[in-house]
Amino acid sequence: MTSMSRVCNKAPSLPDGSIADQSLYESVDGPIATGSAHFMRAGSELHLMHSDLELNDQRQAALRVRCAAAAVQAALVEYRTSHRVAQELGFYPVHDERLRVAGGGTAPVRETLDAAREADMVQLDDVAVETLVLRYEAGGDEAAFGHFVTELTAFSAELDGFAAGAADARPADWQRLAWQFLTAFDRIRIYGQALAVINILGMTPSAVAGAGNGRSNRI
16 A cells, blocks of 8 residues: 555556556656655654754754755645646546545545544544545545645745744744644644545545454554
């Protein structure tokens, strides 16, 4: 199965699809895989930033923030490319229809996420699940992925703004913003992970059932 580091990819293998469909998915998934690699590198830098701050190394922490900001910018280039290509090639209607067929008439968003939560594959509360269900009902995968790009764009702007003057930031600013950046990153990552779960496991009902029969998070 495709790694969850590919945060928002769709369906890397379509054994029942046409060659044209396979090519369409590859055109959309390629930039997403690269973008997700940059995105997760940004997360690594942000976590290491906290280690630097614990060791009172603000100079190194400032460098980490700048590296994280650059990685998020690089990720956005790839995600926006994927989004644009998907719109230009008419990918979203094709993918949404495949999800509906897999779900027996309705994209199996809630069912897929519930099974994934049961298997500890994604950390979402009930409100977050319902929000995703409504987003897919309103605008399909295009709306769901578009929201991801919008959230990451806003995060990138905030990170860039702090990175520019991080070397001279006050200790109080570091104390507040360091946690805020990591929290915001994790929130966006979890959302993207949920999209990956929907777009991969939701295409194959047997995989959803398998996920639900895995390790439970109930004690």
